[in-house]
Amino acid sequence: AAAKLVSLAELPIGFLQARRLLARRRAVAVAGLGGYVSVPVVAAARSLGVPTLIHESNAFPGVANRVLNRFATRTAVGIAAANSHLVRPGAVTGTPVRPEFFSVPRLDPSGSTRRLLVFGGSQGSRVLNKAMTEAVSLLGGDGLQVIHQAGESQFEETRARYGDRLPEGWRVVPFLPRIHEQLAWADLVLSRAGSQTLAELAAAGRPSILVPFGSATHGHQTVNAEVFDKAGASVAIAEDSLSGDVLALLLRELLGDRRRLVAMGESARSFARPDAAKLLADLLFEAEGTR
Numbered sequence: 529a530a531a532k533l534v535s536l537a538e539l540p541i542g543f544l545q546a547r548r549l550l551a552r553r554r555a556v557a558v559a560g561l562g563g564y565v566s567v568p569v570v571a572a573a574r575s576l577g578v579p580t581l582i583h584e585s586n587a588f589p590g591v592a593n594r595v596l597n598r599f600a601t602r603t604a605v606g607i608a609a610a611n612s613h614l615v616r617p618g619a620v621t622g623t624p625v626r627p628e629f630f631s632v633p634r635l636d637p638s639g640s641t642r643r644l645l646v647f648g649g650s651q652g653s654r655v656l657n658k659a660m661t662e663a664v665s666l667l668g669g670d671g672l673q674v675i676h677q678a679g680e681s682q683f684e685e686t687r688a689r690y691g692d693r694l695p696e697g698w699r700v701v702p703f704l705p706r707i708h709e710q711l712a713w714a715d716l717v718l719s720r721a722g723s724q725t726l727a728e729l730a731a732a733g734r735p736s737i738l739v740p741f742g743s744a745t746h747g748h749q750t751v752n753a754e755v756f757d758k759a760g761a762s763v764a765i766a767e768d769s770l771s772g773d774v775l776a777l778l779l780r781e782l783l784g785d786r787r788r789l790v791a792m793g794e795s796a797r798s799f800a801r802p803d804a805a806k807l808l809a810d811l812l813f814e815a816e817g818t819r
Contacts, residue, residue, distance in 0.1 A: 542568030550576055557816040559583065559808075560600070562593045566694075567729055570596050579815035583808060584610050585623040585723035588751035601815040604808055605721060607799065609755045621808050622730075622801025623723055629731035630802050632712040635793045642783045643673045645714035650703065652679015653720055655739060655767050660718075661689035662772020667779060668695035675710055676700045708732065714791055716782055718775075720762070721753040729761075730799035735792030736762040737778060740741075761796035 546569040547648050550558065558573035560566035560582045570580050584593045585606035594614065597603050603618030611617035627756050648656045676699065678686035681701035690700060704710055711732040712716065719725050721740040738756060740749035752762035763778065782789060801807065 533660050537541045539568050540680045541562070543572050543744060546572035547575060550578060555580065557812050560593075560596060561585075562590050564804070565591055567592050570600060570729075571613075572624065574601075579818050581808070582613075582618075582706075582813045583623075584618070585727070586610065586748040586752055587723075587755045588746060588748045589613050590746060590748065593606075594665060596675060601818055602811045603697070604811055606727065606751070606804075607755060608731070609751075611707055619807070619811060621811070623726045623806035624722070624728035624805040624808065625731050626708070627802075628708045628727050629711070632708060632734070634733055634734035634797075635735075635790045637696060637790050639715070639786065641673070642671055643713055643715045644675075644779065644783070645673065645719075646676040646678075647704070647707065647715045647717060647719040647725070648679055649720055649722065649725070650679065652677065652682040652702075653739070653741075654682060655770060656718060656720075657682055657686045657689070659739075659770050659772055660774045661686060663776040663779070664690060664693050664695065664698075664772075666772065666776035668693065668698075669739065671697075672701065672779070672783065675713070677710075678702060684711040698759055711749055716779070718779075721749040721756070723748075723752060724754055726799070726802075727755075730796050731802070733793045733797035735782070735789045735796060735802070737782070738762045738764045740764065756796070756799070759795050759798070760793050761792055761799065 555578050557579045560570040572582050579601040581602045582596045582600045585602045585608045587609040589610050597614045597616055604621040605618045605630050606623035608620045678700055680702040687700050688792055711734050717734050717736040721738040738753040740753045756762035757764035
């Protein structure tokens with residue numbers, strides 16, 4: 529809370545610094561991607577008559593973008609649901625992801641593999657790591673294959689929690705530099721519900737179990753997960769409801785129903801926008817043309 533108050537106090541200084549920089553560089557357009565850091569820059573641009581574009585990647589916009597939406601030249605959203613929280617609805621562009629995510633093959637309806645990717649982000653997720661190490665004794669020996677990305681800072685601890693119970697076909701790794709390859713391998717993904725993760729799941733067309741980060745600002749991960757759950761693309765479960773027993777039961781249910789996994793993957797793909805980067809660039813040029 530104290531850090532946030534300091535950030536708010538620094539906004540006027542940031543505004544003046546941004547105004548000087550934009551004037552010196554003779555900026556023709558400015559794009560803001562959310563967060564408090566974007567507020568003084570976008571506000572400074574508007575004070576100079578420089579056209580602005582803001583992009584909101586979450587289903588529930590943050591405070592910064594809800595404020596900036598009132599006077600930005602153009603607004604874009606990654607998920608259509610975000611527009612219900614904005615005074616001026618934006619263009620639904622999706623959120624840009626690397627092209628290789630769109631090359632991931634669709635799930636094979638006749639496939640018989642049972643492959644789970646656990647992805648807690650680059651830092652890992654203590655909640656996901658704990659649930660998996662609790663569930664292993666209930667899941668081993670039934671043909672399930674797992675790649676568990678535990679995070680570099682939590683890798684040793686997670687590996688130790690598994691101990692000698694790690695079944696054949698299970699791997700625990702600290703980091704996945706080419707996540708699109710693991711998404712292509714997976715039949716189901718267990719992950720957090722950050723906007724970039726969801727954009728990648730959508731592009732790859734992969735079904736998921738989403739456990740939103742409970743401390744995320746304004747609960748935006750919870751709203752993200754609810755949107756995907758309601759669309760049938762994911763099953764959302766709150767952190768305080770997750771345990772090894774609950775996770776094992778849910779994994780058995782989903783991985784035992786290939787038809788449902790395929791349908792969930794197609795629902796996820798409905799959120800994907802392969803042209804997101806181009807649409808945003810076009811909007812920025814369109815904003816520039818209003819000057």
